[in-house]
Amino acid sequence: MMQPLRYLPLAQDVLDDRTYDRGKPGFMDDIMHDPDTSVFLVSHGLVAVPRGARLHPRLALLPAEYVRDAVADASGALAMFMGTHTVAGRTKNYVAVDVSRVMDTVPDAAQVSADNDFGETADTGSSAADLLFAERASSRFDWCDLRDFAPNTTALDAGLATRAISLASWHASQRFCPCCASPVETVDAGWAQRCTNEADRNRMLFPRIEPAVITMIVDAHDRILLQHNATFPGTLYSVCAGFVEAGESLEHAVRRECFEETGVEVGELRYLGSQVWPFPASLMAGFVAQATTDDVHIDDIEVSDARWMSRDDLTRALANDEVTLPGKAAIARYMISQWYGKEL
Ligand SMILES: [Zn+2]
Known part of the structure; x- marks a missing residue:
């Protein structure tokens, strides 16, 4: 059976969370006035990088004092403390600002992309500060998808961006209390929300x-079971994955998903590692499972093909373009590479 995965781009964790500090009154204000604080922007699941740096991307970092007032003035900007990093005795704080709602005030900025230049502004009733912020954000930076950014940058930047996009996507999807429907306010420097309704005890x-679980099934001949799902594009093949259901253990979810999707029963399991997958809110737990049966019965609804492959089979299939593998941000890619014996 395989060893744990050593590297996963969206699982970088080199930051001090300062969990006990971030809930204290005035913490965010102090951080934004600290000369050792840097700010970066995220919007609609994308991260701002310096212009022209998309091949070897890094975060576009701004000194907090440059953007502090603009962030405070822009009504839809959400500042979130990302952590403190200390290297060689030098401490730096990082703050992410989600500008999704600010960017929505500018018609063309909602779909920010590498080619997006700020164009004409329509009168949307938004404040001048929001428009100015959105104009600067869309014209000064390139915007990079986390799946392209994380595998090609440093561990620190990958960890910062992954945290920021995970948190921002939660705030974007939950603006009201799920229990009483009152508005919520952001607390704990972005890491929690509090219901504003006293009757709901705030x-x-x-x-x-x-x-979610993601499982690489291996048989007694050390072949891997790769599957093509109906929703997968082209010739993409991957391993078995699915959400954990309420009241279910990870191990049970692995056995259930393997059997439901491929008809294969599995015996011994080994945990390989986990990775955040904030599209929008998954945490993927990776396993390798030993098949106890070889017969494959796909459901033909979710899974349209599944095949046992030796390393030689996979080498040939990749060379002939019969099979393409998941991208370099996906945990599946690293699981398959680990079985294969070298980076794919
Ligand atoms: Zn409530």
Whole structure:
């Protein structure tokens, strides 16, 4: 059976969370006035990078004092403390600002992309500060998808961007209390929300995380079972994955998903590692499972093909373009590479 995965681009964790500090009154204000604080922007699941740096991307970092007033003035900007990083005795704080709602005030900026230049502004009733912020954000930076960014940058930047996009996507999807429908306010420097309704005891709300299992099934001949799902594009093949259901253990979810999707029963399991997958809120737990049966019965609804492959089979299939593998941000890619014996 395989060893745990050593590297996963969306699982970088080199930051001090300062969990006990971030809930204190005035913490965010102090951080934004600290000369050792840097700010970066995220919007609609994308991260701002310096112009022209998309091949070897890094975060576009701004000194907090440059953007502090603009962030405070822009009504839809959400500042979130990302952590403190200390290297060689030098401490730096990082703050992410989600500008999705600000960018929505500019018609063309909602779909920010590498080619997006700020164009004409329509009168949307938004404040001048929002428009100015959105104009600067869309014209000064390139915007990079986390799946392209994380595998090609440093561990620190990958960790910062993954945290920021995970949190921002939760705030974007939950603006009201799920229990009483009152508005919520952001607390704990972005890491929690509080219901504003006293009758609901100002209920604390924490980010929603949806656990999923991803399982590489290996048989007695050390072949791997690769599957093509109906929703997969082209010749993409991957391993078996699915959400953990309410009241279910990870191990049970692995056995259930393997059997439901491929008809294969599995025996021994080994945990390989986990990775956040904030599209929008998954946490992927990776396993390798030993098949106890070889017969494959796909459901033909979710899965349209599944085949046992030796390393030689996979080498040939990749060379002939019969099979393409998941991208370099996906945990599946690293699981398959680990079985294959070298980076794919
Ligand atoms: Zn409530």
